[in-house]
Amino acid sequence: MQDDTETALRLLHMSPWLGPPDSGLAERLVAEGALTRLGVGVWAQAEGDEDTGLTVVIEGAVDLYCQVAGDREVRFGQAGAGAALGQSVRFGGGPRLVTAVCAEPSLLLRVSDSGLSRIARDRPEVWRAVATLVYLQLRNALQMAAEAVALPPRQRLAARLLMLARGRRPGSAMALGQQALAEMIGVSRKTVNGLLGAFQRQGLVALSYGTVTLLDPRGMQRVAERQG
């Protein structure tokens, strides 16, 4: 537990959205927030109402789902350690923006909206940090949207693997089945299967049961950019 706290602080201190490490905001977030360890398949947010707030992935990874076209729910991404879900900023109801489900055993830090408000009482710049954080997420989301409409499957898969691998230790395995990847980039599993096989033969990735490991980011980058 003490260990978890230190892990969380270490990670927050490296987070670009939180400003300089000596600002003390990281400590306040950990103080006001709750650290939780969750197993694979567990909802990262409870269902309650006051559950809006900030959730930071300290260790592990969570699958991200999003509502679309009425009632379908599609898996559109995965957030690894260091990522944060801006469940923040209370709104007039409306369904949850994203649903997060642990894809690996994970350590999460949750700070409720009221916790943020408490921090803001003497550290109003916490909202600036949140704005920055959400802005980073926005960048990612836009990237995904643009790639989805502009890139053909091969480049789309390459670009997505790169995005998923960012923020992870290089060479670490990602818990990603082919079905999951297929849903995320909007192609069939068959196609993903073929493309991953090709990537593997080129030495770009290593595959094993339910996981992908990015071996050669530079090469993958070339694949993502080549119009051929």
Place this chain on the structure above:
Amino acid sequence: MQDDTETALRLLHMSPWLGPPDSGLAERLVAEGALTRLGVGVWAQAEGDEDTGLTVVIEGAVDLYCQVAGDREVRFGQAGAGAALGQSVRFGGGPRLVTAVCAEPSLLLRVSDSGLSRIARDRPEVWRAVATLVYLQLRNALQMAAEAVALPPRQRLAARLLMLARGRRPGSAMALGQQALAEMIGVSRKTVNGLLGAFQRQGLVALSYGTVTLLDPRGMQRVAERQG
């Protein structure tokens, strides 16, 4: 000019991200910002560095472009009146997140980062407003990404037309060519042509040279949701 100021204030007062109209934040934004009228095809952001900040579309609409896969630039959306581009939150370089080009003659309000900081000196909650704004954009971006990967062309087009029409006066024409729509949803113009023709025959939209008008939002919603 005086008129423009009032238009801007009226619009800001209706903006959900800015909090209650009597907070005075709208007035501060207009005071610190600059109102500009721009013609079709004009870059909405100048190239300078201090140009990061907030840009609010008061009247008209801007096309949104996003960098992808190295150097390609894809048009991925259009922002109408009331939308705001969170060019805010200064970062360590990196290319501009989105490029905005006027699709119609537009009136824009620009507030620089330093302007925001000045406001924040006595109204720190302005950052909370910005966080909320960026969060709204995030919701849209996620929506787009999810639709792009999960919906087949017909529903994708329907969903996108709905999104584009939100925040506009019902029944007003949108400056959107078929080529533009095709790029935004990631299909060929031929396909868009066919689908729009079908929508028109169903009375869902009206078409004319370079514009689309959404006539029946409810019906379009049904199209977007029907899995058939």
Place this chain on the structure above:
DNA sequence: CAAGAATTGTCACCTAGGTTACAGTTCGGG
């Protein structure tokens, strides 16, 4: 008002990828 640019409607051809299905493999829990 006339030349030119942008937009639309529509061909014919064709292939990348969807669909469905099934067998082999790996994993986790009882």
Place this chain on the structure above:
DNA sequence: CCCGAACTGTAACCTAGGTGACAATTCTTG
């Protein structure tokens, strides 16, 4: 240790949609 669930590899078939091209129309700008 074994069974069922989840994952992977692959095949046959097929069609939605991409490509490229062209004429007709509508704006626009000099």
